[in-house]
Amino acid sequence: MIPHWATNATFEGVFAASPVQTVSPLSYLISSGAKADHVLPLTWGVLAVSVAVVAIISILLIGAIWHRPGFALAATTLPVERPSSGLNWLWIGVSLSTLALLATIVWTVKVLADVAAPPSKPSFTIEITAHQWWWGVRYLSADTSQSFTTANEIHIPAGTPVQFRLVSSDVIHSFWIPALTGKTDVIPGQTNEMWFDAKAPGIYRGQCTEYCGLEHAKMQMLVVADTPADFAAWRAHQLQSPAPPAGYAIAGQQSFGTYCGSCHTVRGTDAAGSLGPDLSHLMQRHTLAAGIIANTPQNLADWIADPQAVKPGNLMQRPEISTAELSRIRAYLQTLN
Amino acid sequence: MTITDYERAPTVSTGDGNRALAERLQRIWETEPGLKGWLSTVDHKEIGLRYIFTAFAFLVLGGVEALIFRVQLAQPNEHLLTPEQYDQMFTMHGMTMIFLYAGPILSGFSNYLWPLLLGARDMALPRLNALSYWIYLFAGLFLYAAFAIGFGPNDGWFNYVPYAARAYNNGPNIDFYSLGMILLGISTTVGAINFVVTFMRMRAPGMSINRVPILVWGTLTASVANIFAIPAVSLAFFLLWMDRNIGTHFFDVPAGGQPLLWQHLFWMFGHPWVYAIVLPAMGMVSDGLPVFCRRPIVGYSAVALSTVATMVLGFGVWVHHMFATGLPTISLSFFSAASIIIAVPSAVGVFAWLATIWTGKPVFTTAFMFFASFIMLFTIGGVSGFMTGSVPVDWQLTDTYFVVAHIHYVLIGINVFPVAGAVYFWFPKFTGRMMDERLGRWNFWTMFIGFNLGFFPMHISGLLGMPRRVYTYADGMGWDTLNLITTIGSFVFGIGVLMLIWNVAISYRRGRPAGDNPWDAPTLEWATSSPPPPYNFLVIPTVQSRHPLWEERLNEQPKDQRSYPHAGLVLEQGKEAIGTTPLDAQPDIILKMPGDSPAPLIFAISLTVIFVGLLITTWWLVALAALATAATMIGWLWPERKLGETAEPAVHG
């Protein structure tokens, strides 16, 4: 039986406070950043040209068929003739089309130049490491003590461009936050750089858009744009190790180390695996399992009890451990603030 | 008959009512009845029909796969298919439609029609023609064998590495796909060479290159493109097979390989291929539509040249499939401009067809409706392609359902609709019977409405951000209703395709007799009987214009400079055809055509065994089959006296 996860109800909590919640969270017909602002008019522009062309051709086609009364059902009943050359159609039609195409090329190149570099120097760089099927997020700093790692949720300060370095640990993925930036492929053996920003605080959804295997569909993420003050606070908190657990959760930490620590990291503990997401501040995140379920106690319990039911084929195996141990682990995870 | 003259002056005659000649040619050209004849025939008409039949079978298979995963996508969070099943299903669907249906269906029509359109007795290389079909069939079976045993290709038809590498895809799925594609590539290449040589050498006397039907230009252009493009993909798949099986490092990232190398090779082939599977279909429209407008096409030269221009530009736009891979802005600008400007030759076609209808007198047959609706679908598929040519827009559009909508408007709009029209148009020639026009009307509207209902909403779900190749999606994304409509539409479209097949089946049994030229069409295929005799034309026609059967009424040439559809060279001293010069089509040689032969089938079987050996990496089997293939080839090519290949004392001085 597959648990009924990812319903509207579970996600409402995530977006309730967000000013950008829409009926279509991945639509790119809404732009919320300077980069997307450059591109969106071009998108609407070429869309308008396209709709106009289809309308004109359709009208001409229907007109061509019906403009002279009477038609036959058998070819042999109508005489054959070459009434007029009709070549004017070609001259006019092709000339007008070519003009529209050339104008589009100019506009395209202009927008390409506009988005090539950010309007101001990015304040810092985030390295995204794509994995089957989640996103590693590392905040880089020249001072390594100021670097830290998180996963599947990217916090940025609103109003400032941020630089991104995209690397893959396995196959090709593609990084996409529709409201903020178009796609950049994440290719193993190659580092792609790009930037984007968010104009206003809010939560924006992202999705992997290069087919990358079984759970390509469920490789999602969130970008959380904070006010500069909130972002500074979040960052300061992330730089610290989580507080040690107390009581019941202490046993959970031991079990976590035994069963989970070879893949996951919790800073300041022996758990230092790198195959799965860093969980140091798990409870600070809005979602679980790479952006696909809201981070609620029930979802967390379902997810660790049977990851294959939630996300079939993902690399986290169903743990062969007792319910009691599972609930201790869950209790520990819930201390990771 | 034992001695072949070195040269001879052929006789010229009108073939009308010459029963003795007809009987003689029938004896020379007909395939012997029974299984042996069936397996060894080299008649282009038989091979063409086999191509069409097989391609339609694959269309139905690919369609069923699509309908199954459309059920999965009809609502959010469906569990009809597991992710693995879904991945194989969408890969098989794309692979089937693009490689096993869309290309071969056009090869089928062209195989059947070319010699008839050109006034020839057969293709230039009839045994190669049979070979091309058999390899196609075996490649298709090879690929479907993988799917049947649960190891269908699962990395999309584009098969990106490194997901296709051994490290991430350990089963035999990708080995099947790689080897099947190479095998299919051999078939396509062989077929393409045959078309090009046929074009160069087999046109009826007087059919200079400015007098061939546009369908011939379309298939010719596609074939030339295939000759240059297929090696890229065959090589890519072979390198991948080596990476997976014998330890090379072309795409292997940790060892220094490059994933983007795959994408370059694949799209250097892939983009020309897209044009290869639409240009001949556009040619069908360019030839069929004017018949129902009762006038020659407007701008013949412009349309023919735009066909060629599309393909030339088509070799320079492959990078538009790679806009998001992190290439430098300057090269993006170049490929963006090229991808946008490639719409110009398409505009030539669209306005030529529109002008042909506007200045003509439309005849409302089912074929006309399919051809005319194609103009609209082509325009929609064209403008969405134009949108993806603009790089910053493409960064948003790519890999969303918008592109899924685009590719289906291209492949269904520009391939399936013209093909359906072509079935209605040429079925009378194939069978001697008319298709049911009333059912045809229903068939057209079902397909047209179903198609647009199913595929138009994909543009919108794409704009609303729905990614491609997802086996499911959450609710609350704004895509639910659109996907439900898409699923309903695709089922309606499926019913439409079944109606086409049904109409073919019943019309074949009890359609109204057609006669030689039921549509009063102008080209040579309508100058012979329906269905045509094995030798196509009693005497080789002589051609003086683009529309030999309309000349009298158009009255554009002096009386003494008109074509003779029923008078010309009599070639009856064995299985003979006329070879003509490449540009002007002046008689150049009397060709001795090969008879039916089991060699193509044996060759195709042993070639397929080589690929089976490679699949199971059993080298002795590969070596054995390679020897068998070589031996078959030598036997096949062994010079024959009756084909005028060996030296003999000249009898006439």
Place this chain on the structure above:
Amino acid sequence: MAERVAIETRLPVGAIDTRASGWWAMIFTVFTESALFAYLLFNYYYLAVQPHLPDTFPQGGMPSLTLALPNTIILLASSGAMAWAQLNIERDDNRRLILGLAAATVLGVIFLVIQYFEWEQKPFTLSSTPYSSLYFTITGFHMAHVVAGVGMLTTVLVWSALGYFNRVRYAPIHIAALYWHFVDVVWLAVFFTFYITPLLGLHG
């Protein structure tokens, strides 16, 4: 029966030199094979200009010309012998045709043998690096073409010995020759890529 008249020009009948369909088919086969080698060499240059492992492109030091250069000359000589054979059948000299074909075939076989020793000498294997994969794959593709070409030459040699050809009927000779000249010429591109470009300092 309708009236029949003979047209004035006499036309050749059967397979005649460059008017035979097989000759045209071979022309386009050579085109598609040329494209194949173009894509093979594209792989080489693409991987060479991308960031690659140190000491590859070339790997194992500058490639030695000791065997490769004489071998190139041997292959070109084979083409020469083939051309001589072609010339002689047009003069109706079957004996020299056979001689020329035999020489071309033997030189082709010698090329293969030397190429085997060239492979043996290389300090890397197919699966060492992308460079080594390219080296053995591309020269291997070429060797496979030489093997096919030698097979063709042997076949037409047998046919010539059987007396199948004379000054009119010799299309198979020209068809096989077309392929063989292609195999020889395309080697120059392969040779230039692997043996000459490193010497020119184009990459490293």
